[in-house]
Every structure is written in structure tokens, then in C-alpha cells.
Amino acid sequence: MNYWMILVIIGLTFDGHQVCSLIVTDINVPGIVDFRDNVTLSCSYNMGGHKLNSVKWYKDENEFFRYSPMMHPYYMKFPVEGVELQDNKHLCNSSICQIELGTLGKNSSGVYRCEVSGDAPHFKLTTKEANMTVAALPTNKPLIAGFQNMYHFDEFVTANCSSDYSSSPVILSFYINGELALPAELLPRQEITFTAHDYLLRRQVLQINFYVNGPRFIHYRKILELKCVADIPSYPHLRLESKETAILTHDQNLNNQMLLSTGERSASSTSVLAISILVLRLALSIIFIQTQTFS
Missing domain, CATH: 2.60.40.10 (Immunoglobulins)
Incomplete structure (x- = not known):
């Protein structure tokens, strides 16, 4: 049982x-x-x-x-x-x-x-x-504008970054040689909006201003890298970023020196030519006078 x-x-x-x-x-x-x-x-x-x-x-x-x-x-x-x-x-x-x-x-x-x-x-x-x-999510990478392809140390850099249009809030960030830009180097963000497909679309614009000096450039002696990142909070997989690079030169007056040196050589050549012409004219005048005397 x-x-x-x-x-x-x-x-x-x-x-x-x-x-x-x-x-x-x-x-x-x-x-x-x-x-x-x-x-x-x-x-x-x-x-x-x-x-x-x-x-x-x-x-x-x-x-x-x-x-x-x-x-x-x-x-x-x-x-x-x-x-x-x-x-x-x-x-x-x-x-x-x-x-x-x-x-x-x-x-x-x-x-x-x-x-x-x-x-x-x-x-x-x-x-x-x-x-x-x-x-309506951003599909294009952020656009960096105003950035040159060559800078000198201690030169002032200004550039801006624009996000693609999105109905979700986008946060832009700048990185200089891999380091996050300082708040003092950024101007207040600007926003452009318009309505399409029943969405209010927003575009963020962020401007950066800085001098090429300081520890950020010690390990990047010949390269300046500027990166702009567009993030949508809570969705890290939607991150989009763009990079631009420029050549850094140590001697700010190098080009001016080259131009000055070239100008000096040109002036020297011009002086030699003028003297040569003057000597030639004197020689011709002497020959002409001697010819008239013997005649």
C-alpha cells in the first residue's frame, strides 16, 4: 500500500x-x-x-x-x-x-x-x-568644419562639429589627441530644429577653440588629431564619430624665413645684373670715344 x-x-x-x-x-x-x-x-x-x-x-x-x-x-x-x-x-x-x-x-x-x-x-x-x-536616428557621422591641415605650435585653433538630424537628443563631444576637450575650450551648444515625418528633428552644433600647446601635444609632436563624437544617452551602440588630423610644425617662422631668404637671393642677383649692365655700357662708351678720336 x-x-x-x-x-x-x-x-x-x-x-x-x-x-x-x-x-x-x-x-x-x-x-x-x-x-x-x-x-x-x-x-x-x-x-x-x-x-x-x-x-x-x-x-x-x-x-x-x-x-x-x-x-x-x-x-x-x-x-x-x-x-x-x-x-x-x-x-x-x-x-x-x-x-x-x-x-x-x-x-x-x-x-x-x-x-x-x-x-x-x-x-x-x-x-x-x-x-x-x-x-528618427542620425545616420551620418558628425561633420567637422573649419579645421586646417597644418598648424604651428602655439597657434590658435578654431573648428566646429555638427551632428546629423535626430529626433532623439544628441550630445556632442570633442577630443584633442585622444583627450576630452576642456569645458573652457567649448562654446555653448547651438541647436537647429525643423519638423519632418511627424518628428521634431534636432541638429547640434558645437564649436571648439584652443591653443596648440601643453601636455596634450608631447606625445603627438607632429600630429594634431581632432575627434568629434555624437552620443545618444542610454544607447551607446548608436555612437558616431569623425576624426581629422593636421601636421604640426615646431618653427612658426620657417616659411617666412624661406621667403625672406628667397627674396634676398633675388635682390642680390638683381644687383649683380645691374652692375654688369652698367660696366658694359661704360666699356661701349670708351670704345666709341676712341673710335671717334682715331677717325
Whole structure:
């Protein structure tokens, strides 16, 4: 009697373990995406011995996609504002359900949830969700302007950097020979805005001014590197940067000396030529006078 009771308890315990093992193991929803791109959402799950009944996708609690392998049709779509499913761009099975969205816009931002349910007799349910923001993101590197290709030590440098237009706030930073520029070397940031595609687009402009001297240039004796970095807070993978380099010369008066030396040589050559012409004229005059005398 005790033997059969033990078997029943073991059976119930094992069955309960099976019920509890139905989980969503991972949901892949990007935190931020550009409105010009398509985006792929995926949901992975472990059925743990259960039979899959359905996988449902929701945006802000509104169902827009369903996969039901035991029904026909297998796939169903439901209209939800901001959600545009791409035709034949879905793949679902007993372990993963992947879909693709396109024609994104501001209304596409929201909370996306994957819900997985098992079939009879347990009808267990498990979900996981993630937030996605759709924005107009910068696609071009920041632009550095006003930077020359050659500077002398102790020379004053001025340049500016402009970010690409973005609906998300962009922070610009300057680096001089790998070191972050000092606040005193920067002018207050300027912002240019305009509206497009239902977004308020912003462009940041940052100007830098500094002298080529100090410890930053000890290890860069012949090179001046200026780098501009455009960051979107909370999304480090969206960092964009540009670099410009210039040649540094130690002798600021080298070119002037070369020009002065060239000028002096030219003046000296001119003087020699003038004297030679004068001597030639005197010689011709003497010859002419002697000729007239003998005649």
C-alpha cells in the first residue's frame, strides 16, 4: 500500500514539474529603432513537454499576430495602429516565433509582449515583454568644419562639429589627441530644429577653440588629431564619430624665413645684373670715344 502511494506521489511531482517548465526563455525587441528601417521581433520558449497551443504578439495589450499550429489558418493578423506586419516575413515553430514589422512611425513605439500557451489538459500560459521606441536616428557621422591641415605650435585653433538630424537628443563631444576637450575650450551648444515625418528633428552644433600647446601635444609632436563624437544617452551602440588630423610644425617662422631668404637671393642677383649692365655700357662708351678720336 505504501509502495503505490509513493508511486502516485512521484507521478504527481513529475507531472507538476512538467507544468512549471513552460517558459519564455528570451524575447528580442530592440530598445530603439530608426523609423526608416524594418525591425524583426522574436520570442523563444521552452515547452517543457507541453504541446503548443498558440503564440500571440501584443502591442500595448492589443493583439496583432497569432500562431496556432493546431488550427487553420496557422497565422492570423489583427489591425493595430502603428503595427504593419510584412507579408510572408514570419517564422514560428515549437521553440521560436519570429515576425517582421515595417512602415514604422511614432505610433509604432510601445510595449511588445509575447504570450505562449500550452494545450490541454493544463493550458498553461507564459509571457514576456519589452519596450521599443521608434525614432528618427542620425545616420551620418558628425561633420567637422573649419579645421586646417597644418598648424604651428602655439597657434590658435578654431573648428566646429555638427551632428546629423535626430529626433532623439544628441550630445556632442570633442577630443584633442585622444583627450576630452576642456569645458573652457567649448562654446555653448547651438541647436537647429525643423519638423519632418511627424518628428521634431534636432541638429547640434558645437564649436571648439584652443591653443596648440601643453601636455596634450608631447606625445603627438607632429600630429594634431581632432575627434568629434555624437552620443545618444542610454544607447551607446548608436555612437558616431569623425576624426581629422593636421601636421604640426615646431618653427612658426620657417616659411617666412624661406621667403625672406628667397627674396634676398633675388635682390642680390638683381644687383649683380645691374652692375654688369652698367660696366658694359661704360666699356661701349670708351670704345666709341676712341673710335671717334682715331677717325
